[in-house]
Amino acid sequence: MFIIGNRVSFRLALNLISGLLLLSLALGAQATDELSQAAHKIDADMNFRLDKLVEKPTLRSDSNSTADHTKFEELKDPFMSGPEVTKACLKCHTEAGQQFMKNIHWTWSYENKKTGQLLGKKHLVNTFCTNSRGNEGMCAQCHAGYGWKDESFDFNNENNVDCVVCHDRTGTYYKTPPTKGNKSCSVMFEGKQPIQWSKVAQNVGLPARENCGGCHFYGGGGDGVKHGDLDSSLIHPNKELDVHMDEAGPNMACTNCHVTKKHVWAGSRYDVIAKDTEGTGKPGQRRDVATCESCHSASPHPVNSLASIKLNDHVDRVACQTCHIPTIARGGVATKTDWDWRTAGKTKDGEGYKEKNYTQGNGEHRATYKSIKGNFKYGENLVPHYGWFDGQMIYTTIDTKFDPASGPVDVNRYTGSADDENSRIWPFKQMHTFQPYDKGYNTLVYMHLWGEDQDAYWGNYDFGKAIKAGMEKNNLPYSGEYGFVETYSYWPITHMVAPKEDALSCDECHSKEGRLKDLEGFYLPGTSPDHGIGRWLDIIGLLALAGTLLGVLGHGLIRFVLNRARK
């Protein structure tokens, strides 16, 4: 009895202690919430998820882990930094570090074997903030590592890998830019609660949408800016927005399609499989592709009507995405469609400012002008741009010379055509930009945007200095004279797959003013030939029909008149 009674009181005490602990935790969470809201108010437009807490972490419904990380002694240390956590992770996951260091999330570098072009964020110039190279102090907040500030970063130290940015399941982990930057920028990242490293380390799991989305939803400098089919609305999507990720339905995570082999992911826009003829493959899941066909097969429509049979005839020439993603940016978050760097640098009382004249579907206001970046335009429920795509992208890299007089420059250009059997019609988000270039050498430029120094554009608003510093830092020639060039970039669309009821109707393409009216090199039924012999035969046919009608009417009229005359 005595023993039992003692045990009861002990349990009571334990309950009390844990209750108090929970209360304090809840209060702490509230405090951090308020803090994040305060940070939010400073600049709602920046809103990187990495930078704030996830209010409601998603649940991965497919976890089948055999380990409970809260029970590991190794994870109970009072960790003070990320690399310490990583070291603990690697004690058990012995190969994970070396495996991860081969992948593009770490290298930020990709050599396209077919074109020989060196791609990846480490090298490319884009049509948004233009270059992460040289701006790692800001941009590397999305590098899956700790502390990439400049050239001195050690890419061979596996303790620098950031495991928890992908595996944190508490929603409390965040990343800020590796360096402070100019004061006009650094203020956005101040005043945060310290990361509770042990809590995060003990609550790891398979990455969910908010983990991947922490960076991928915010590409290009803000929510939904870059892709149009990837934004924060996909953290808790409904069926209409994404039939696979639908939280009340399949609730799929990114890695359900982007399957993983030893920390290397399938599905990259640097090497797109534009046409997958292998389908589901042999029994067992294919681990090397993220294509629709790898689950839905190469004849995905049920053979239950003439129309469905005909739909299966389309898959050799039309990507699934073309019909099944009717529009992009459907979740209430806008995507950027135009960016004009020419107007950047205006100040009020010597200070940079913002104008927020766009209100997106979810009610948030988006900047239409920022001194640090220029003017923007946004789009929601956007009809994508369509083109024949063989999976290959050709990039205008930093060393590509172009002729600015011969029209806009495609910073990335998709290849493919109707007469290539490996091409299919794909949807793209098209981005239109005016961005700085080297007027003397006719190349794109690296700009030095981020830094505490006098040369950083985000501080001095001086393109000349920023470009000079950006090029010098990378030992690249700069003529000393910059101008602005009109550019386009293209982002293959593959997310925000709508429920089948919302797939495009046939008429969206098979009609005169259909979505594919600008595509050439093939005949599209429903559009009638608009040129050449086909057009002429149509005209002759219609004239012949009219002639026949007039002929019989004339014949009848003569009969009628002569008959009456006879009577």
Added chain:
Amino acid sequence: MTLRRIMLFTRFERFWHWTQMVLIMILLFTGFSIHGFHDLLSFKTAVSWHTGSALILLLLWVFAIFWHITTGTWRHYVPTTNGLLKVAKFYAFGIFKGERHPYRKAYWRKHNPLQAISYLALKLFLFPAIWISGILYLLYSFWGGAESGDSLMWVAVIHTVFAFAIAAFVIIHIYLLTTGNSFKEHVMPMINGFDEVELSEAEEAYLEKDEPGHIQ
């Protein structure tokens, strides 16, 4: 020779004719929609109805060809120049002067020479052309591909050219129904099957004895 009302268009022939009429009308309407001449139908509806009707029509033709061969009815369509010119002259001139039609229907020759040659051309040339090009169009994915270039356009255009010809045939066909004493009198044989035909004594005797239901 006596003029008698006899069963000239048996039940199957009438069924074939009217089913074909309905299907061709659907095919013309949906086909011109698919070709982009009008947008009264959604593309999906137009293609589904067009394909479905075409498949039914092909099946009907299989039966019709079988029927022509087994019943010997094909003989009505054997071309002849005998009287062809007379009939042509009638439609070009005589009809305006109130002349009588020069042709007399016979038990085994129910079409005038111009009719026979027109129907023969329709059956041997236009119909095969439309269904061969149509099947090619329908089965595009089996033969077409990236290298086939403009060929689908050509198939579509040729298919449409023959559709125009059939539409022209329909117009003339309907107009000619008005050239008799009355439109109704011309249409009725295809509804109840009976028409006035000059019979030989042997034919009359045969029908009265062996096919009493086919002679009135």
